[in-house]
Amino acid sequence: MLSSIKFKQTLKSGENGFPFFVLSMPQRGDDKVLRQVAERIREIRKELKITQDVVEEDSGLSVGRIEAGSADLTLTTIVIPCDYFEVSLEEFFRGIGNQYPI
16 A cells, blocks of 8 residues: 555755655565575575686576676576575575565
């Protein structure tokens, strides 16, 4: 329900010098989960001492873009880093998105 969302107001100045407000919505919860997924990929990759370039070359997955937050993984592509790093989906997602307990 939009009436319960608290928008952030930011005062900016236009090209003509006149001020205007920009309304932005608060960050969605799934954005936080995507950041956690990207961080998990980075953690595992660094533990294994593998560079982003090597992962991309071997798997075709743009790990640099995922870790930077400029590319998302889908449910079907999350299997690629798990298989590449030999990590089960359960192990990969352990601790991610804990705000939604089962």
